[in-house]
Amino acid sequence: QSVLTQPPSVSGAPGQRVTISCTGSSSSIGAGYDVHWYQQLPGTAPKLLIYTNINRPSGVPDRFSASKSGTSASLAISGLQAEDEADYYCLSYDVNLSGYVFGAGTKVTVL
Amino acid sequence: QVQLVQSGAEVMKPGASVTVSCRASGYTFTRHYLHWVRQAPGQGLEWMGVINPSGGGTTYAQKFQGRLTVTRDTSTSTLYMDLRSLTSEDTAVYYCARVLEGSNDAFDLWGQGTLVTVSS
Numbered sequence: 001q002s003v004l005t006q007p008p009s010v011s012g013a014p015g016q017r018v019t020i021s022c023t024g025s026s027s028s029i030g031a032g033y034d035v036h037w038y039q040q041l042p043g044t045a046p047k048l049l050i051y052t053n054i055n056r057p058s059g060v061p062d063r064f065s066a067s068k069s070g071t072s073a074s075l076a077i078s079g080l081q082a083e084d085e086a087d088y089y090c091l092s093y094d095v096n097l098s099g100y101v102f103g104a105g106t107k108v109t110v111l
Numbered sequence: 112q113v114q115l116v117q118s119g120a121e122v123m124k125p126g127a128s129v130t131v132s133c134r135a136s137g138y139t140f141t142r143h144y145l146h147w148v149r150q151a152p153g154q155g156l157e158w159m160g161v162i163n164p165s166g167g168g169t170t171y172a173q174k175f176q177g178r179l180t181v182t183r184d185t186s187t188s189t190l191y192m193d194l195r196s197l198t199s200e201d202t203a204v205y206y207c208a209r210v211l212e213g214s215n216d217a218f219d220l221w222g223q224g225t226l227v228t229v230s231s
Contacts, residue, residue, distance in 0.1 A: 036217045045224055046148075046156065047205055051217035061187070080214070089156050093216065099172045100146075100158040100216060 004031040006103035013111045020075045020106045022090035030071035040087045085110045113137035115222035131225045133190040140188035141165040145212040149203040159197030197229045
């Protein structure tokens with residue numbers, strides 16, 4: 001069981017908006033540590049999607065956005081496309097563990 | 112070309128040790144912290160440890176302390192991960208990942224992954 005909780009799966013039709021939550025605690029996200037989001041397509045290495053809570057690296061479509069509040073963060077995908085079908089992971093630091101933790105991942109399915 | 116290129120797949124016996132390498136190119140090796148992350152078959156990502164390539168300082172996940180050693184060779188811009196006392200639960204794809212400049216811990220560049228299979 002990860003210290004960062006994500007829903008196992010979310011789904012949506014093409015064009016719809018989906019959100020993925022990442023719930024931490026007072027020792028991780030709530031302590032002010034940054035949250036980063038990764039996209040992993042089947043059989044490939046993860047790709048940085050959002051860094052430092054809200055920022056998109058160059059080349060990431062603006063359909064992807066993120067926010068952070070309190071002990072949680074969320075990733076939103078607007079205008080869902082077939083190519084967005086992938087696993088998504090959040091990452092933060094946990095002071096109790098003295099290390100980094102990933103959420104268990106959320107599989108996004110495009111219906 | 113900016114990239115991290117990892118060594119090839121390994122098949123190991125239980126109780127053995129494995130070394131995975133990760134060669135950096137296209138950027139100044141000592142300017143970016145480097146991490147190791149693994150992923151067991153069908154499972155999520157798991158953070159293992161980090162090294163400062165400049166000074167060599169390391170931090171390991173509590174789960175791997177005493178069993179994991181991360182080192183680097185600045186003359187060849189190569190990162191190494193040594194994992195000892197392997198069990199079947201260590202069967203996974205192991206990734207090296209570089210930290211984005213200006214960030215503390217966003218991994219902007221990943222190696223292609225190295226599959227380590229532990230089987231008798």
